[in-house]
Amino acid sequence: MDINLNDLLRQYKSHPYEDHHIDTPHTGVVSFRVKEGQEVKGPSGQWLHRPGTLLYILEREKNPKKITSSFTGKVASLRTELEGTFVQAGERLLTIQHKLNRDEIIDRILRKVLHIFRAPQRARYFFTPETVTFLEKETEKGLSVSTGDEIIIMSLMKRDTFLPYDGPPGIIYKVYFQQGDLVEQDAPLFGVCLPEKLPFVQKVIQRIRTEWDD
Amino acid sequence: MDQKYILDSGKYLAGLYDRITYLGDIKGSLAWGRLDQLLEKVQETRNNIFEFTEKELLSRIRDLEDRIRFFEERVAKTLRPIEIVNIARSVQRFTLQDILENVYDSFTELGGEGDCNIDPAVLVARATLTRRVKNRLYYHQVMVIGHEKGRGEEYRNGGSAKPWGNEKALRYMKVAETEGIPIHSYIFTPGAYPTEDYPGAAQQIARNLFQMSRIRVPVVSFISEGGSGGAEAIGLSDMRLMGSRGYYSVISPEGAAAIEGRIKEGEKVPQELVEHCAAQLRITARDNLILKTIDRIIEEPPLGARRDDFSFFRKLRYEMIRATDEVVLKTKSLRAFRAYALKRQARESRDSSCEDFDIHIKWSLSDTEKARLLECRSEKYRKIGKGFRQLRTSLGRKMEKARDSLKQSYYDIRYGLLRHHSRSVQKILEEVSSEGFIFLKTVTEPMRAAYDFVFPKPESPSATEVFDPFRRSIFVQDWEHYISPLANEDRTVTCPNAEKYGCRDLWVPDLYGEFCGVCPSCGHHFPLEYQWYLENLFDKDSVKEFNSHIASANPLKFEGFDKKLKKAKKRTGRRSAIITFDAAVHEIKLVVAMLYSDFRSGTVGCAEGEKFIRACDRARTTRRPFLAYIHTTGGIRIHEGTLGVIQMPRCTVAVREYIDSGGLYMVVYDNNSYAGPVASFLGCSPYQVGIRSSRIGFAGPRVIRETTGADVPPDYHSAKNALKRGHIQGIWDRRDFRKNLFEAMMTMGSPHLYYK
Known part of the structure; x- marks a missing residue:
């Protein structure tokens, strides 16, 4: 958990992007359908059933395969010299730079510094009644938890199970679900911050909130 | 008269206002003939009614009325089909509620009232009708079932019945059957509400048709707005009446225009194309009477009956009673009917007051009469909708x-x-x-x-003989004599599920040869041509086609369709989108009807319907199982208009007779099966099966998006979801088709079948 927050912040400031590298899934002849610097879109629609922007066509054995973008962002380091040539599997063709906005950066930083407690299975989750009252009253202070505390109830098929907290002791900094939400397996429920790091984290987040412009 | 004008001038002006907006409805906009200016003038007069002297007001009203009458006459003289559609859709047109209030003497709505209802678009009521015979009153009980377009109320979906609404209709039809009272159905629907939620639009319409084809009470229907499948759901009847300003069509003119003009989703359909399609589809009452898809027209005023047209309601009441009488009399001895018909004709020539009846006819039927009623119904439906060509002397x-x-x-x-x-x-x-x-x-x-x-x-062979593994294995199949021409290419293809399941690319000769078009890792079925099934499903050389001389035609003379038909015939070397043949599976002989995709996307028209019915009858006489294998069907062929729609009840009647006689009717869906056929003669089968990776449904995703405004998931129509909803009874692998079919024939069906 020893992460230098200043370094992290500096890193994000110098390169506020998340890079997605696009490699060929198999061999074939490449023909690009995008240009350097072009904005591309990821899949859309309620069920993500509309494919994203067409990036390139990879043809092997007279089977032209359309490769579409899974991310939204800008095309960078496009290897135009590979246009029309036969490439090996796993060859890097381009990178999609996804520009991070303020909330995404905060979220990423928090996930790095907090200890995340995840849902063990798909179910409805609740805080215990005492926790709820405490959270409502002491909004400023935050609830401190220690290992073994039973603060979460997992409700499945009318059976309620108390889940013990298994991470290091600290203060609940962020809650990722609403009371009674149906949470998928492995989705984060809440993040715990170590008490000594809390003031510093708060300061950094505050700085991002005020300084970062989308 | 003048005094009346003055006293009721406010009311009178409101009436004029309605007449102008009605004209605007018919013409599509108030811009026609500067109707908006006229409307403004009426509104101005209404607002300043107390500013005028009596004389001024009177002359003003007279002037306005003259001008409106002039417009009305002009519109009535040149009424085009699209304008008739507009009349049928106008908010000022009478609805079922008006009919219940004005045609029937009293009624009790069943299954809910207003929006407290499982489906407010379908209205069911027990109603009483009075018949006056020589100053004596007789009461008839009837079950009224119909669509309520709803006086502008949103929750009625404009008369689009949801599947559960049609289910309600069917439930009360059975009540009427139990009680032995006739059913009057009123059709005011632009089409069924396209949803696959249980029981599913297509499946429910099919069930309704299946039951109605043998319902043991007289059914009389009246069509005002008849939109394809939605109309058929309650429209299979012994006597079909139609308002002279109603329309009855296979598809809305807008829908037809979008298909004909290949308009992309979200783009506007050009108005001229819509009008052209409305004219080509032959949707008016007169056209339908010529096509014999309806029995009689009830005359409305030139611009259609509106909600306060009481003389029309009187006429409608008379015609409904008369139609029910005729249906009842047809089941009785011929002499009585003749006597009645003669009497009626004589009277009608005398006067047309439509009030009195000469005789009282009871509407309850005895058992023999009920049997005769069903016979008449079957005969009636077998006679109509024959717009095909026979290439035989x-x-x-x-x-x-x-x-x-x-x-x-x-x-x-x-x-x-x-x-x-x-x-x-x-x-x-x-x-x-x-x-x-x-x-x-x-x-x-x-x-x-x-x-x-x-x-x-x-x-x-008997069951034991064939299952005996020592003498003969049912897995022994002579596959190799046919290989799909699709396999003749040296290339690879990607499975559509490759991303999800990591399927490897497939070499085409392998895929269409050894793998039978099935992805070996995920089981996805690639489409195969129908010939593959002809060769691999049935015993060698057992396929004997019949009725191939029946050819698709262009009964409506739809512009440009002859050319398309010719092209399809040339391309496929066949004359219709259905192949009917005798075949055998492990030496069990069966009759097969196969709709295939190459010919106009497997759409059903008159020729297809006729061939299907003949195949059904053949299976009935020879006591063989009947298999409908649907390689692909795109629905009812829109170019054949209502003649195509009428194939839905026609074929269902034949299927019902086959099933009732103890046959085994199985439907197997492959690739894409949508719309009319699924909502009638296919959907009514007790044994429906989907081949893997097939899609089954009522309306396609685009139509659902355009009509309901809601998007549907990409796998909405998949066989798997159809199975989950209970529309089909199983999913078969293409490679097991032959084996499963044989097993089904051995285990299902009644002892009536020849081999049992």
């Missing part, structure tokens, strides 16, 4: 007829008379031997020997 047709009747008697004797006796003798023998009296064996043995001599065992 009259001599050939006569020979065919003679052969058919010969065949009928042969099969009646072979599987009816002889088998009936053999069964009863067998039953006695079994009963006697099961008593366990061994000493009787000496007596029964010679008897059994004599019986076996008189009724030798049928040549067709």
Whole structure:
């Protein structure tokens, strides 16, 4: 958990992007359908059933395969010299730079510094009644938890199970679900911050909130 | 008169206002003939009614009325089909509620009221009708079922019945059947609400048609706005009436225009194309009467009846009673009917007051009359909708007829008379031997020997014979003699599920050869041509096509359709989108109807319907199982208009008769099966199966998006989801088709089938 927050912040400031590298899934002849610097879109629609922007066509054995973008962002380091040539599997063709906005950066930083407690299975989750009252009253202070505390109830098929907290002791900094939400397996429920790091984290987040412009 | 104008001037002006907006509805906009200016003037007069002197007001009203009347006459003179559609859709047109209030004497709404209802678009009521005969009153009880377009109320979906609404209609039809009262159905629907939620639009319409084809009470229907499948759901009847300003169509003119003009989703359909399609589809009452898809027209005023047109309601009441009388009388002796018809004609020539009846006719039927009613209904539907061409001489047709009747008697004797006796003798023998009296064996043995001599065992295999693994395996198949032409390419293809399941690319000769078009890792079925099934599903050389002389035609003279038809015929070398043939699976003979995609996307028109019915009848006479294999169907062929729609009830009637006679009717869907056929003669089968990776549904995703405004998930129509919703009973792998079909024939179906 020893992460230098200043370094992290500096890193994000110098390169506020998340890079997605696009490699060929198999061999074939490449023909690009995008240009350097072009904005591309990821899949859309309620069920993500509309494919994203067409990036390139990879043809092997007279089977032209359309490769579409899974991310939204800008095309960078496009290897135009590979246009029309036969490439090996796993060859890097381009990178999609996804520009991070303020909330995404905060979220990423928090996930790095907090200890995340995840849902063990798909179910409805609740805080215990005492926790709820405490959270409502002491909004400023935050609830401190220690290992073994039973603060979460997992409700499945009318059976309620108390889940013990298994991470290091600290203060609940962020809650990722609403009371009674149906949470998928492995989705984060809440993040715990170590008490000594809390003031510093708060300061950094505050700085991002005020300084970062989308 | 003048005094009346002044007293009621406010009301009168409001009436004028409505008349102008109605004209605007018909013409599509108020811009026509500067109607908006006229409307403004009426509104101005209404607002400043107290500013005018009596004389001024009177002359103003008269002037306005003259001008409106002039416009109305002009519109009435040049009424185009699209304007008739607008009349039928106008908010000022009468609705079912108006009919219930004005045509019937009293009514009780059943299954909810207003929005407190499982489906407010479908209205069901028990109603009373009075008949006056020589100053005496007689009461008739009827079940009124229809669509309520809803006086502008949103929750009614403009009369689009949801599946559960149609289910409600069916439930109360059964109530009427139990109580023995006639059903009056009123059709005011632009189409059924396209949703696959249980029971599913298509499946429910199919169930309704299946039940209505043999419902044992008279059914009379009246069409004001008849939109395809939605209309058929309550429209299968003994007598079909239609308002002279209503429309009855296979598809909305807008929908037809979008298909004809290949308009992309979200783009606007050009108005001229919509009008053109409305004219081409032959949707008006007069056209439908000529096509014989309806029996009679009820005359409305030139611009259509509106909600306060009481003289029309009187006429409607008279016509509904008369139509029900006729249906009832047809089931009775011929003499009585003739007498009635003569009387009626004589009276009608005298006056047209539409008030009095000369005789009272009871609407309850005896058992024999009910049987006759069903006969009449079947006859009626078999007669209509015959817009196909027969490429055979009259001599050939006569020979065919003679052969058919010969065949009928042969099969009646072979599987009816002889088998009936053999069964009863067998039953006695079994009963006697099961008593366990061994000493009787000496007596029964010679008897059994004599019986076996008189009724030798049928040549067709019995179940045990075929399942015996030592003598013959059902897995032995001579596959290799046919390989799909799709395999002749040296290239690879990607499975659509490759991303999800990591399927590898497939080499085409492998895929379409050895793998039978199935992805070996995920089981996705790639489409195969229908010939593959002809060759691989049935025993070698057992496929014998019949009725191939029946050819699709262009009965409506739809512009440009002849060319398309010619092209399809040339491309496929066939004359219609259906192939009907005799075939055998492991030596069990069966009759097959196969709709295939190459010919106009497997759409059903008159020729297809006729061939289907003939195949159904053939299966009934020969007592064979009947398989409908749907390679692909795109629905009812829109170019054949209501003649195509009428194939839905027609074929369902034939299917019902086949099933009732003890047949086994199985439907197997492959690739894409949508709309009309699924919502009628396919969906009514008790055994429906999907081939893997097929899609089954009522309306496609685009139509659902455009009508309901909600998007649907990409796998909405998949066979898997159809199975989850209970629309089909199983999913078969293409490679197991033959085996499963054989098993199904051995285990399902009644003892009426020839091999049982």
